[in-house]
Amino acid sequence: MNIVFFRYKNICETDYIEAFKQLGINVVEVDLNSIKADSLEKRANAVGEHIKINTPMFVFTINYFPYISIVCEALKVQYVSVSVTCPMIEIYNTTIRNSCNKVFLFDKEQYLSIRNENPGGIFYLPLAAATQRLGLVAESPSDYKFDISFIGSLYKEKDPFTNLKLSDEDLSRFESLMQRQLETSIYSQDYLEKEITDVDVQKIKKASSDFYPSDLSVRDLDRFVAINNFLSPHMTYLERCSVLNKIGQSFPHKLHLFTGSDTNNISSVKNGSISVHGPVNSITEMPLVFRDSKINLNTTTRSMKSGLAQRIWDVLGCGGFLLSNYQPELEDYFEIGKDLEVYENYDELIEKIDYYLKNEDKRLEISSNGCLTVKTSHSTLNRVIEIIQKIAP
Secondary structure (H helix, E strand, C coil): EEEEEEECCCCCHHHHHHHHHHHCCCEEEHHHHHCCCHHHHHHHHHHHHHHHCCCEEEEEECCCCCCHHHHHHHHHCCEEEEEECCCCCCHEHHHCCCCCCCEEECCCCHHHHHHCCCCCCEECCCCCCCCCHHHHHHHCCCCEEEEEECCCCHHHHHCCCHCCCCCCHHHHHHHHHHHHHHHHHHCHHHHHHHHHCCHHHHHHHHHHHCCCCCEEEEECHHHHHHHHHHHHHHHHHHHHHHHHHHHHHCCCCEEEEECCCCCCCCCHHHHCCCCEECCCCCCCCCCHHHHEEEEECCCCCCCCCCCCCCCHHHHHCCCEEEEEECCCHHHCCEECCCCCCEEEHHHHHHHHHHHHHHHHHHHHHHHHHHHHHHHHHEEEHHHHHHHHHHHCC
């Protein structure tokens, strides 16, 4: 039983490959980066040749590739894709309607926004933890080198907002709306979406040289692109800098930041209250930081409206203690206060950091429960079994 797994060096790929192999499925790996083609047509032809040669039960990718769907539709082969990013704009391409598609989306709001375009081919499926790989870390003892840790991008390098050719008045207004969103709710961007007008959308579109076009999309995406591609990354940057500053000020020399992002705008970094270690390797180093931190922070990007980021599953899979912003789907899979902890405002964030730094027994109990919950019900293997059950005839 073959599947063809088209890879492009996404960090989740190896864990899915191992899960498929555990089920006795032969995985034919094809590196998309190795396909030398000077046009999309030639790339599609090369993909098609790999599929024809291997006659797979289905084709698989992490995240959705419209051109692979086109090839699979022509060859009458099922195309299975699992999203690990949100928002994923490619799912709004008209190819999403293809009968070959079995597309799995982890953010319920994103799923609901597109499911009617292909009711039998689009599914909701949360992310998971690679418990077999991470379990080795979870089982080893920790000497807790770090009190509080945050791993990840601050989003400055992913923030196109400041490069928009807008008037100072417009830039100021948009930033005020973002700040108001951050004050209104600890997750999502509902306030911002309500306040941004069609005129605002067109201003952003005209101010960008690479605004994503809607010509091949199931609907006009201008509003979606303006908010999610331009405003949301900047709002995430503002929030993460603010959160880190608050923690640095409240707990001097206890916060450890692992990032490759520019930290010049964080005053607590400048005055030495936060230790900056630089980025860590996601496979070999990040799990060790999760295990060796008394408190691991998660601040979800605002464009992820309800779903659970990969960071949540990974921290718990390593046996780490997680303190995350509240997300609506958390209570679908975990018991808050038993498996992990959440904050619903920034004052509560500071209060809970203080409490759990002082109450080690409670912290260790929660981290142990969270690890067991993930290991029992939310492994990558669990998700692959769910996928197979959904696509089986």
